[in-house]
Amino acid sequence: MRFGVLRFPGSCDEVDAQLAAARVGDAVLLWHGDRDLQGVDAIVVPGGFSYGDYLRAGAIARFSPVMESVIAFANHGGLVLGICNGFQVLCEAHLLPGALLPNANRRFTFRQLDLEVVSTQTAFTGACQEGETLSIPAKHSWGRYYADEPTLDELEAAGQVVLRYAPAQNFNGSLRDIAGVRNAAGNVFGLMPHPEHAVDARTGSTDGLRIFESMRLAVEGARA
Amino acid sequence: MRARVLVRPKAGILDPQGVAVERALPALGFEGVANVHIGRLIELDVEDPSQLEEMSRRLLANPLIEDFEIELLEGGA
Numbered sequence: 001m002r003f004g005v006l007r008f009p010g011s012c013d014e015v016d017a018q019l020a021a022a023r024v025g026d027a028v029l030l031w032h033g034d035r036d037l038q039g040v041d042a043i044v045v046p047g048g049f050s051y052g053d054y055l056r057a058g059a060i061a062r063f064s065p066v067m068e069s070v071i072a073f074a075n076h077g078g079l080v081l082g083i084c085n086g087f088q089v090l091c092e093a094h095l096l097p098g099a100l101l102p103n104a105n106r107r108f109t110f111r112q113l114d115l116e117v118v119s120t121q122t123a124f125t126g127a128c129q130e131g132e133t134l135s136i137p138a139k140h141s142w143g144r145y146y147a148d149e150p151t152l153d154e155l156e157a158a159g160q161v162v163l164r165y166a167p168a169q170n171f172n173g174s175l176r177d178i179a180g181v182r183n184a185a186g187n188v189f190g191l192m193p194h195p196e197h198a199v200d201a202r203t204g205s206t207d208g209l210r211i212f213e214s215m216r217l218a219v220e221g222a223r224a
Numbered sequence: 225m226r227a228r229v230l231v232r233p234k235a236g237i238l239d240p241q242g243v244a245v246e247r248a249l250p251a252l253g254f255e256g257v258a259n260v261h262i263g264r265l266i267e268l269d270v271e272d273p274s275q276l277e278e279m280s281r282r283l284l285a286n287p288l289i290e291d292f293e294i295e296l297l298e299g300g301a
Contacts, residue, residue, distance in 0.1 A: 055283070055284070056286055059283065059286070063283070092286065098288070099286055099288045099289045101237065101238070101289060102240045102241065103240065104238060104240060105240075106240040106241075106243070106244055144238075146237065146288075146289060147288070148288075173238065
């Protein structure tokens with residue numbers, strides 16, 4: 001199992017994401033200007049401030065050469081995980097529904113959060129227990145998940161809401177407490193909190209590893 | 225051709241920047257201010273103004289969350 005972690009000018013969490021992925025498989029960094037995905041089994045679009053967040057977060061990164069390949073990879077069923085800025089990039093690329101807006105609290109906020117696993121029947125949460133709560137940190141100023149009401153109804157009906165902020169944890173004002181969503185096909189997933197920062201007991205929680213472990217199980221299950 | 229694209233948050237979407245400014249103005253003694261919304265102004269020279277609509281839809285604005293308005297200016301820079 002080999003992960004490819006994208007690196008844009010302005011990314012800052014790509015090395016943490018690579019180290020987290022390396023706990024369950026191999027992981028390489030992929031430069032934004034290269035179209036070659038080097039045969040990886042799954043893509044991680046990491047956190048940070050790709051292209052300086054100019055215009056809107058993710059708006060420029062979405063048109064980078066590597067993203068052309070990632071969009072084709074996703075359209076052929078490849079697993080793609082977007083974390084924080086990566087989630088914004090995937091929304092801008094229309095690989096995921098909706099958009100991220102400035103936090104309702106108008107502040108950059110860093111907080112360890114409890115996230116409810118809404119569904120374990122996904123390629124990104126298969127290693128979680130039904131009804132489990134994950135302790136994972138979030139750190140952003142642009143994380144309020146938004147989609148119009150009919151889209152939100154559809155997402156809920158189709159089981160595309162994968163993670164929700166636990167009660168009293170939704171500081172950014174995300175609609176319907178949505179912390180993470182997947183696409184209709186189930187192979188693309190984005191979330192604002194950072195599972196790659198919750199992989200070592202020395203920093204408080206290893207719950208983030210479950211996301212990477214789930215992806216490994218999904219890839220190896222599909223291969224078997 | 226010189227053009228302007230005005231990008232605004234869609235009506236009904238919470239605009240935290242607008243809220244912050246709306247609260248700051250009375251602190252400076254400006255009373256009676258309401259409904260402050262903050263958007264972006266993009267000015268550009270274009271050879272083919274007919275492309276502005278698609279440029280705006282694909283990059284300059286995100287139509288899911290923003291409305292945009294194109295204004296053509298005489299002459300150019």
